[in-house]
Amino acid sequence: MNNNWQEYIYTQLNRGSYxxxxxxxxxxxEHAKEVxxxxxxxxxxxxxxxxxxxxxxxxxxxxxxxxAIDFLKQLPTHISIEDVELNVTESSESEVYSDNYLxxxxxxxxxxxxxxxxxxxxxxxxxxxAEVLNIGIGSVRTHYDRGKKKLKALLTKEMAL
Numbered sequence: 001m002n003n004n005w006q007e008y009i010y011t012q013l014n015r016g017s018y019x020x021x022x023x024x025x026x027x028x029x030e031h032a033k034e035v036x037x038x039x040x041x042x043x044x045x046x047x048x049x050x051x052x053x054x055x056x057x058x059x060x061x062x063x064x065x066x067x068a069i070d071f072l073k074q075l076p077t078h079i080s081i082e083d084v085e086l087n088v089t090e091s092s093e094s095e096v097y098s099d100n101y102l103x104x105x106x107x108x109x110x111x112x113x114x115x116x117x118x119x120x121x122x123x124x125x126x127x128x129x130a131e132v133l134n135i136g137i138g139s140v141r142t143h144y145d146r147g148k149k150k151l152k153a154l155l156t157k158e159m160a161l
Contacts, residue, residue, distance in 0.1 A: 002145055003007075003057055005050045006043060006050075008056060009043070009056070009060055010145050013056075013057060013060055016057075016122055017036065017039075017060060017061070017064055018032060018033075019035075019038055019121065019122075020061050020065075020117075020118075021039070021068060022065050022120060023065060023114075023117050023121075023123070024068035024069075025068055025071075025072065027102065029133075031068075031071065031072070031075075032068075032128075034071060035064065035067050035068045035071050036064070036148045038067050038071060039067050041084055042063065048063050054120070054128075054131055055128055055131075057124070057128070058124065058128040058131045058132055060130075061118070061122065061124070061132045062131060062132045062134070065133070104151070104154045104155060104158055105151070107154055108147055108150055108151060108154075109143075109147075111133070111135075111139075111143045112144075112146055112147030112150065113141040113147070114133060114142045114143075115129055115140055115144050115147055116144070116148070116151065118132060118133075118149045119144060119152075126140050126141060126144060146152050
């Protein structure tokens with residue numbers, strides 16, 4: 001574990017990688033924590049090794065994404081009524097705004113949502129997003145453009161209400 005790239009991941013990419021894992025897990029904190037544990041275990045066991053061909057952050061976010069996909073496939077598809085927890089509390093105005101923003105963002109199609117998150121929140125370039133999502137650069141540009149337009153329309157609609 002004395003590789004420089006592993007140290008960089010643990011020290012510099014930790015917060016951003018957790019946020020990406022959380023986004024890949026539909027904003028479920030517990031699932032994101034599980035995914036990150038699995039990712040770090042892959043690093044420790046040598047199942048995921050950086051070969052230097054791509055940007056380190058791009059490669060690491062890809063590992064997180066594919067680990068999250070595998071993890072979510074293993075989850076049960078139904079939830080028992082006993083497992084549903086209702087939380088009725090008063091929330092501040094900033095929390096309401098944050099929840100509304102999250103709702104608006106999740107109204108985008110999955111690909112557009114992922115592309116915009118990677119570009120705006122994780123500061124990846126479009127070609128890096130293409131590597132993370134394992135799709136062509138043309139598709140990324142299309143999802144990016146359409147996502148921005150749809151997000152603008154949704155935000156305009158929300159502000160009008």
